[in-house]
Amino acid sequence: MKKKAVILFSGGLDSTTCLALAKSEGYDCYALSFDYGQRHNSELNAARKIAKKSNVMQHEVISLSIGQLGGSSLTDKTQTIKDHDDNHVGIPSTYVPARNTIMLSIALGWAEIINAEAIFIGVSSIDYSGYPDCRPEYISKFNELVDLATKKGVEGHVLSIKTPLINLSKADTIKLGDSLGVDYSQTISCYKATDDGLACGKCDSCALRRKGFDEAKLPDTTRYI
C-alpha cells in the first residue's frame, strides 16, 4: 500500500508546491482546506480545481467559524486590508492567531483516521520571519506533541509534520514548483482576490509573490486585475 500524506492546502502558491512535492515523493495525497471566513473565497475555488487536477485521493474543505473570534483583518469584513508597505514593521493585520496550530491539529485528526504518515505544511521561516508558528522550533515542538496526542502516536505509529519550504525564499519555492511542473497561474495568493480569482497586485501577499517571480527570473503567470 502506498504511503499517505495529508496536505494543508489553501490553493495558494506554497501549498500547491507542497502538494506537487508530496506527489513526487510517492505519497497518496489527501488535501485539506479550510473555510474560516477568509475574504478571498476564490482561493477555495482554486483549491478545489487544483486538487481535482492533481488527482488527490480526497479533498476536504472544513468549515471553521473562527472569524467570529475577531483578531484578524483577513476574517473581519469591517476592517480594511491595506496595500503593501515596505516600511511596515511588526505582525500584519492579516495574521490569524494560532492559525497553523489549529490547521495542524485538524490535519492530525484526519491523519489518524486515514493512517497517514506525514502532514505537509507550506510554511517558510524566511519570508514570514515575524510569524512565530512558521519557525522550525515551533514545528519541532508540534512534532513532539503529535507523539503524545493520538492513540497511534502513543503506540509508536510514525507521523511527522513535513515543512519542505521552511528554509526556502519565495523565489526558491517558485523554482522548486517550476521544476515539478506546477502551473502557478491557477494558484491564488492575493488577500483581496476577485470572485474570478484575479489578484489585486498591491497587498502584502501579492507583493511577496511578485518579488518571488522576479528573483526566480521566471515569468509571473499570476492573473492580475
Place this chain on the structure above:
Amino acid sequence: MKKKAVILFSGGLDSTTCLALAKSEGYDCYALSFDYGQRHNSELNAARKIAKKSNVMQHEVISLSIGQLGGSSLTDKTQTIKDHDDNHVGIPSTYVPARNTIMLSIALGWAEIINAEAIFIGVSSIDYSGYPDCRPEYISKFNELVDLATKKGVEGHVLSIKTPLINLSKADTIKLGDSLGVDYSQTISCYKATDDGLACGKCDSCALRRKGFDEAKLPDTTRYI
C-alpha cells in the same frame, strides 16, 4: 483589570465544574463551545443556558465541520452508539481523533486575541485513561507548544493550560462542583440526549456519570428519559 480565562465548555458535567472553579479563582470567564456535528446538540443548548446563568463575559460557539472526516460514532450518524458495556476494552467508538488538540488550538487563538492568561479544560486522566490527550504528559507538552506558537508567547506573555480535574475521579469532580454550588441538573453528558436534554441512562457517558454520583454519595439530579 481582572485576569481572563478561556474555558473549553461543552455544557457537560466536567466543563461546568471547570467554569465554576475558574470563577471562584477570580477569572473573568470566556466560554468556548463547539458545534462539530456531535449528535447531542442539546448539549449546546445546555451550554448556552449555563453560560448565561454563570454570567460569563462572552460565550462563543464555533462551527467546525470535522464530522465529515469520519472516524467517530459521535459525529457519524450512520453509526450506532452502543450502550455501556463493562467488559468493553480499548478506545470507544465515540472517540474523536485529536479532539482536545483541535479545541485547545482554537482556545489558544482566542486567548491570544483577548489577552487571557489561562485556558481551562476539564480532562481527567482517571476515568478516561485510554485517551492519550487526557494525560498530564500531553497537557504538559501542549503548554510547551503554547510558548512557541503565538506572538505573545514568544514575547513572554504567560498563558497556561489548566486542568484542575486531571487527577480527579468523576465522584471527586462532582464533590468539587457541589462545594462550588454547581447545579448538575442543567448539565448534559449523555451521548444520546433528547432534544429536551433528557439523558438515556445507558451510554458510556451516562454510566460513568451515574457511578460518579453514586460514589460521591450525592443525589443524581440528572434528568433521565
